[in-house]
Amino acid sequence: MVKRNIPPPPDDYMAMRTARANHTARVAARKPLTSLEFVQKKAAEAQARLANTKTPPQSVLVSLKHPQKDFFIADIFDTAIKDDMASMEHPLFALKAGDMRVRVYERNGNSVMIKPGSDGCATIHDKDVWIYCISQMIEAMNRGREDVSRTVRFVAHDFLVVANRPTAGVGYARMNGTLERLSGTRIETNIETDGQRERAGFGLVDSWKIIEKTKGGKMVAVEVTLPDWLFRSVKAKNVLTLSPDYFRIRKPMDRRIYELARKHCGTQKSWQCSVKVLYEKSGSTDVLRNFRGAVKALAESNELPDYSIVFDADADSVTFHRR
16 A cells, blocks of 8 residues: 655645634624623623722622511511602602702603702602602502501601611611601602692602600601602502612612613513613713713622613613613
């Protein structure tokens, strides 16, 4: 048997093979990602950037102050944090403490004018009292109670625990300020609730009073009367369930963005909008450039409850994906 020496392929043939392999790799790299793959890729890139940061950024969520709740609270509130859809859509609450400006918001035929009281406008953290009262009313309605009214009486300590607030003296002092701002802030709006639209003015709470105090002056029981405009919405059950971690969201703007994501995603898997529309809906008083940076930072943290966020700088848009 004669052995023949087979000469190596010419250089141009090998170059052609290499070029073909490179082309195949490029085509594979350009293959469109699914929505889930895209979100996972962006989240991994954000985590990698954070890992290379010398000083890690502050967490979006504050620590859980009361991991062991008492029996009553665990029975009623662990899975029943409710918010009304009208106030989730429209920026009724200020994002900065001490805001003394008259704010006007108009969109799609709806208008809202918010006038501060002597202590400034009620903030989105003050809204915790609204959410707590709404949750109590919905729970009572679900249990078949027929005596539900817009006046809610509750134990101050229970509210502080559910809202993840300190239960020492500072917690009660802050709650007193919250009630003052809620009653002092005036709203004029034509927003429809329970199929009824009217031009009306009202306080964020009609009235409040401390029913009982300890010997040391610490409030025990509180009674709050909510505006009829809100009560109509609650009676019609125009509400959505919030994440149990909602009260842990640290920054006012992050809370507002969560509200908008929850309202517009609803039962859908995702919601996309331009950064400008999100900015307008949020009620932010900051410049658009700073708002854009805050949204980008929130997306990179990947810590917003219930939703992952994809920030598209080229399209100047943001997409919320339900986890």
